[in-house]
Amino acid sequence: MNHLGFKLDSIKIGSFDFTCCEGCQLQLANRESSLPDFLALLDIRNFREISSERHDDYDIALVEGSITRSDEIRRLKTIRQKAKVLVAYGSCACFGGVNSRKNPIPQEELIREVYGDKHIETMPSMRIADFVQVDYSIPGCPVSKKEVEQIVVGLVTRSLVSLPRFPVCVECKQRLNTCLFDLGEICLGPVTRAGCDAVCPSGKTPCLGCRGPADDINFPAFSQLVHEQGLSTEEMREKLAFYNGFTDYHDHEG
């Protein structure tokens, strides 16, 4: 493949999943019209969900899911040793994700409720970065394939890639949507990192913050907005906790 006159080698890549729904991996097989071109950039060495060929040499490891069992920690550390670049993708990998809703409940209680007396090993949901160094994070539930493509292409072409620093509101305004606050709903668009093309508010569904906080957000102004509109603080907290991306703000006066 040629890029700006330079010959580029395809990049060796692996995709690995831990505790999750595998929805982020599935995005890699979406955007079907650009899929053959995207695949031409890659030398897929290990991607259990789509191939029975498994090799242990890869430059990039895409890691999906959160960590909830000791064997996952060992597997993750092995992957980290083998990969030059480790990308955590999806809200579970980046923040612990929806899986973190179980964290405040005593783990024995969870096991009893779902499995009765059966022996089950589990622990509170942890982020990938809690165990290994993460080189890139791509948040989202699910991730946007477009963003994954940009980052992977950036790695192949050795160009700089970064996530948007601004909040979802910016993208939402560009799509000329009616603000959900004006419809009496609490939307996390003002504080959540953009890059999703405001897909939820564009479907008239409030943002639940799956991409975590944008850079330099004004959280006090956001909670004041919720107050001024007479909306429920309890509901705001339920939404902030949904993907576990706002742990730094949970206890903030709101």
Next chain:
Amino acid sequence: MTMKVDFNIDIHHLPRVEGHGDIHISVQEGRLAEAKWAVVETPRFFEAMVKGLSAERVPFLTSRICGICSISHSLASIRALERAMQITPPETARAIRLLAMHGETLQSHALHLFFLAAPDFMGVPSILPLLHSHPGVVEAGLLLKELGNELSIATCGRATHPVSLVLGGISKAPSKQRLSEIQQMIADRRPMLERAMEFFRTLPVPEFVRETEFISLRDDESYPFIGGNLVSTDGVVRDENDYLLMTNEYTVDFSTSKFTKVSRESSAAGALARFNNNYNQLNQQARDVAAAFGLKPVCHNPFMNNIAQLVECHHIVGSAEAIIDRLLDDDLSDIRTRYEPKAGAATGAVEAPRGVLYHHMETDEKGKVVKGDCIIPTTQNNANIHHDLHALVEQALSEGKSEKETEKLCVMLVRSYDPCISCSVH
């Protein structure tokens, strides 16, 4: 005479399926000593996680049970909660929800048929070599999968983890222009269904039969997708709320996913189960496809689940066209019923791509969930896969098949169920 062979088949994290499952087979002196389907997926405890959550937020949580059938999970929770709180969604919203689900089924079946199942029949490790050797086939698979995704995106905002499926209806309707575009896309891509059929007709389906009980929904008006009675090929008929009697979940020591049974030691859910119970509700085109493959109800060859999925693709595309035609004559304005939260309990059953899916939800008077239960299609297939493995290996040994041939049959068998393992260990 069979050879006295010894071998073990140990497949850790079976590839080309969703989630983490292992196959263990042990053959000693030419006889099967052990055959095991062991799910090793890490549990997430969704039943505990829904407790205390506001009902309106529940479908957004439960859709995250599965990356492939998130729309089904969302709609199962919505149906359970709407029945529990006596909310009646408008007819237009119900039609748009069904379209969203059709998109998901088409996407999921195309993913399974072309990406996961076909490589075994072609003797390649993945779809990637087929990009070069069979570009027309891959093109058909990609265009059908994309059609499914586009149908879901148009009707519920996103193919994975829907955004506009809400309690009371939908939060936003597609524009008529968008619906017309989808209608055109269906017309343009119909030839891909024919191409898929021609391709699958060239693939030999392994001959294997183990009688079992097939479980699915039955809807008196149409092929079942959302709600209905729970029926089986052994003649069981139950109300939707009696889902526990149709599952009888139990745990086994070698699997983090539970097992179920109804009238026999195991039962099966999925496309073949729907086909076996609802053949008469399929449209003519789908029935013609079934006939071309010699598929008739009741078929007990699990490998034919692949073909049943292909038959359903034909049915779904026809059904989607008819629904869009009706919606184009609708003003698409009555899409959401406002409601007051209330205490109640009910089951929502839907036919997810891989089979009947149950969510049971109980709410308090403020509309917070106090109890939740989810029983997944793959959970209902675990025991069947397990017992099929026994029978399949015994058959392979009696036919003098080699270790390698036996292993290949075993992995193809598990894949033919299209297991959704992380979903089953929610």
